[in-house]
Amino acid sequence: MRASKYLVKTEFDSYEDFLRNYYLMYDDNFNFATDVVDSYAAMEPQRLAIIYCDETGNNARSFTFTEVSERSQRVAYYLKSLGIEKGDRVMLILMRRWEYYMIAIALHRIGAILIPASFQLTSSDISFRAKAAQVKMIIVADDDYIINQVERAKNDCPEVKHFALIRKQRDGWIDFSKGERNTKEKFIADPSITFDDHFLIYFTSGTNGPPKLATHSYTYPLGHIVTAGYWQCVVDGGLHFTAADSGWAKFAWGSFYGQWLCGSAVLAFDAANRFDSKVHLEVIKKYKPTTLCVPGTIYRLLMKEGLKKEDFESVRHCCTAGEPLSPILIKDFRDITGLTIHEGYGQSESNVMIANFPWFEARPGSMGKPAPLFNIVLEDKNGRICPPNVEGEIVVRSLQYGLPEGLIQGYFRNGKIEYAYGSDFEYHTGDIAYRDEDGYYWFVGRNDDIIKCSAYRIGPFEIESVLMTHPSVRECAITGAPDPIRGQVVQATIVLEEGYSPSRELILELQDYVKKNTAPYKYPRVVKFVDSLPK
CATH class of the missing domain: 3.40.50.12780 (ANL, N-terminal domain)
Incomplete structure (x- = not known):
């Protein structure tokens, strides 16, 4: 592994060895x-x-x-x-x-x-x-x-x-x-x-x-040695493909820093604005990536396109993050390709924090187990550690001893950095999960209602702000609605102003209005009209 220059140790006998003995070393002017x-x-x-x-x-x-x-x-x-x-x-x-x-x-x-x-x-x-x-x-x-x-x-x-x-x-x-x-x-x-x-x-x-x-x-690139080397398992001298626009953190996760540090080239497929599963399959067959990481939605659409084993003959390892995958899809994909999709978890604020690493069997639907350098626990509302099978917030503790490489310094505001942790030296992800008796983590959802649609993270506040400027909207609430392809889609529940009536034409008008006034992927695919919203 090329990243050995920055690691005290590169080979590990077990997950426990990996967790205890993974350390980075680098100069102050890296x-x-x-x-x-x-x-x-x-x-x-x-x-x-x-x-x-x-x-x-x-x-x-x-x-x-x-x-x-x-x-x-x-x-x-x-x-x-x-x-x-x-x-x-x-x-x-x-x-x-x-x-x-x-x-x-x-x-x-x-x-x-x-x-x-x-x-x-x-x-x-x-x-x-x-x-x-x-x-x-x-x-x-x-x-x-x-x-x-x-x-x-x-x-x-x-x-x-x-x-x-x-x-x-x-x-x-x-x-x-x-x-x-x-x-x-x-x-x-x-x-x-x-x-x-x-x-x-x-x-x-x-x-x-x-x-x-x-x-x-x-130090952010160094944090992605774990992402690329031990979760995506990129190959020294190989070619890695991650489907992501450069504007998203997923691009840095899979198309840049960690891959180069670990010796892999990257496949930069300048895909069209609209996803085309047929072209994606042709690109994979033509350029033969050795490792691959794409959102769950893309796996679903590739399978609907008629994915065959020979389409993935060059691929040794598959990953996904950003949206949960059903165990059924993971099984069907493995039956076709012989490959297991390894799920992982992280944020724009971090590198991979939880993942299915090589030393243990991936469990379909599970995010896996914590990455090294992160002291991860699940906390209840009172800050107590949750026992197995009890939901809690994913929290990184012990930051008084230093920030793990890959975790943010803080949030830029008014010309300065505000720390992302308080006097307790804890970073709160805002994501809810539970841990089973074997230490596997299972994603539940956001505690602040972030909507994850086809790996996009969408904040309801931004969409509400746009819709409330439309003359027909008196009140609105933005939530996520289950979707078999995208995982979730944006749903707008709207109370209309007097003089307006629910109609198909108004739904299309409101959807178009959102597309024109914020990023188009945020528009509500589901619109419902109600007489009042819960207060």
Whole structure:
């Protein structure tokens, strides 16, 4: 395992050995850009880093670590020429374009803070994020929807100094691709960067207010050695595929840091906005990934497409996270492919915290057992540890001894970091689970009603805020409704204003209204009208 440079021990005899003796070691100035990317380029110049293909699964392009290293150094110099410095925050809305890797690594070299963002955001989402994070620059993909949403947000984002566009020229935008091509000078890294500097920010959904800004340190990539090496079981010299947009933490979990640290290249499939199971199957057969991690919904849809054993002949290990899978689906998938889907659990605030690791048999429907470095317990409402088979909140304890690599430093707010734990030195996930007599953890749900739809985390507050601005809506409540394909879908229960009556036309109007005023994936697929809501 390439990550052995950062591990006291790499081979473990049992899960108990793994839990007790897994420790990381690294220098105070650890920087993923130089210590991993540049190191590969120096030692193995032709080592494969990325295989990229477009939304059709064609027009493949491969990148070695030498190419990634040199290109990201030029991008870093170009960004600095635009005034981007250590501590500046830069938002990337780049879908799954290969340029994301080059720009992200360049930001890590500078010490600027990376803010990945979904291509489905609306103008209001973008302006909120730009203000809350005090964003200095936004770089977007050559996609008309994204461009139009950013342009609508521009006047509401005075703090943003630069708007840049890749692969396309447009008035009022920096031609980032041209600027990078014309840059010959290189910037290696800011020598003042240390492991506890701010590295990246993810916006997370919440029910009691707008999204929070989860801020990670430069140790975040190291946390994903467990994710990639011991849960996804990536292969040194292999190829890993995770289906995720670069705007989501799932992308960092499965398409970047841990995989490279553990010696695996990544398959960057620039999938279309709408999921196409046939194309996904063709991509898997054509590029032959050795390991794979996709949301449960994709497994369901691939099976509906007529999945066959030969489709997965190259795959040695399968994982999933973000939504629960039924034991029946896991059994049917194993019957077809011979592979077991290994479930795992974590958040945008962390790396994998609970998973089905290699030393014990995966139990269908279970998240598995706690990862090392995390002192995980289930607590009741009074902070007491729950006995087996009693539901409680997943809590990380003992943070007074230091933050596990991969866990957030805190939440960025009003220009500073607020700790994600209190005087008790505990991090509360907000997720409810129970533990059986054998130590397996079973997910129950959110204690703050976050809706998980096809691995998207959707906060009811954001949808309620939009619907309450529609003239027909007097009151509304947003909840999750069970769905056989997506796990959950958004349900809106609405009390109408006088003069409005329930109708199919009004349902379509409200759904379209939500799509236009927030990210389209958040729209309520189920709309119910009632006379009153419980108070």
